[in-house]
Amino acid sequence: MKLENLLPKDVVEKLKERTKSTGPYIQELSDKMKETVELVGRIYSKKLQESKDGKKFLLMTLMDRTGSIRAVDWYNAEENDAKLAEGDVVLARGRVVFFEGHLQLNVDREKDALVLLTEEQYDYERFVEVTKRGIDTLYEKLVRFISEIQDREIRALLEALFVEDREFVSCFVQAPAGVSVHHAYVGGLLEHTVDVATMCKRMSNVYDFLDKDVLVAGAMLHDIGKVREYRITKKGLEVTTEGELKGHIALGLEILHQVASKVNIAKTKLLQLEHIVLSHHGEYEFGSPVLPKTAEAYVVHALENMDSKLSRFRSINEKQKNGGKIWSEFDKHLGRRIWLGRWKDED
Incomplete structure (x- = not known):
């Protein structure tokens, strides 16, 4: 099943487009710029100080x-604070300087050097990245995994959600897997899901006691609640109200129950999939209401955690490696600085 068979043509074409640069992005700024810079940016934080x-x-x-x-x-x-x-x-118009180890934009003195923009005056894609791996390609891989599921009941459940429910598919293939920590871009949830499912499939070939169908299905289902936890707006990625109040684990369980009510699946199989959704954060302090208590649940937790961490490594490398540094800034999510340099033998 191809994405163009499920979604309107204009939606599919939009998903295939790569975001085009329309001006200087923050990553492109340098204190060596001699000219005044005009930067379109979203205010993440502000504070009037003295x-x-x-x-x-x-x-x-x-x-x-x-x-x-x-x-x-x-x-x-x-005036601008108010x-x-x-x-x-x-x-924002001003000059880029290097101050206290960081780049800083000093806003010009003119009153129009800091102007509030309406939604019609900027492109939201300036604030929302798109997966570089092709949403249509990733979706086809996901559907192929579903077709390889041997258990008919589990396969029927996955098809009901990821193929037959067009509204869900449209949301799922565009959703991010987060707003800042990992896979925080359009198609990020699909990319994360496909990669975790790929690793789970390979892991089942190493440990033959694992139930491959439950494992791969659990990988596909573990983060489905994020289609309702996050949304894409003109200002970027945001957490929804129900995302704040319930979180994606509870929302994912709701979605799983809804789709399970439409198919014939044994209670024991559904229970295993429910457990994977509920336990995939691994520890109570990380938001799991239960700990992983089946081998399949533990594998999904371990691999999805690794995938999210490696996504963070990649993101930091891409955003900070051009500054000539060999170490990144301290990253609170990883709890460390990471190596940005290139290894070479010492003389």
Whole structure:
């Protein structure tokens, strides 16, 4: 089953398009730029502060899909603090400098150097990255995995959700797997799901006591609640209200129960899949209501955790390696700095 057989042509074509650059992105900024820079960015945080000599200044963090930069307004701080809010998209004009080990945008003194933009004045794709691996290609791989499931009841459940439910498919193939930590881009959930399922399939060939069908199906289902936990808006990726109140584990269990009610599946098989969804975070302190208590649940937890961590490694490498540093900034999600340099033999 191909994606174009399920979704409208214009939707499929949009998903195939790569985001085009329409101006300087944060990752492209450098303190060696001599000209004034105009940057479109979303205000991640802002705070009105006061210098030692009593001068008010507005300290902001601006973001786009490539990274973040500190921005400082020394000239119209109180006025801009009053009219701007976190989450707003602005056009900031100023000069890029290197200060306290980081790039910083010093906003110009003119009142129009920091302008609030309406949704019609910027492209949301500036704030939302798209998977580089092709959504249609990834979806075809997912469907192929489903066709290889030997258990008819489990295969029927997966087909009912990932093939026959067009509304779900449309949401699933576009959804991110997170808003900041890992796979935080359009198609990120699909990419994460396919990779975890791929690794689970291979793991079942190493440990032959594992139930391959339950394992691979669990890999496909473990994060389905994220289609309702996150949404894509003009300002980027956001957590939905029900995502905040329930979380993707509870939402995933709801979706699983809904699709299970439409097919004939044994209670014991459904129970195993429910357990994988409920336990895939691995530990109570990481949000799992139960610990993984079957081998298949433990494997899904271990591999999905590894995939999310490696996605973080890759993202940091892509965003920080061009600065000439051999070590990244400290990453709170990984709890460490990571190596960015290239290994070479010492003389």
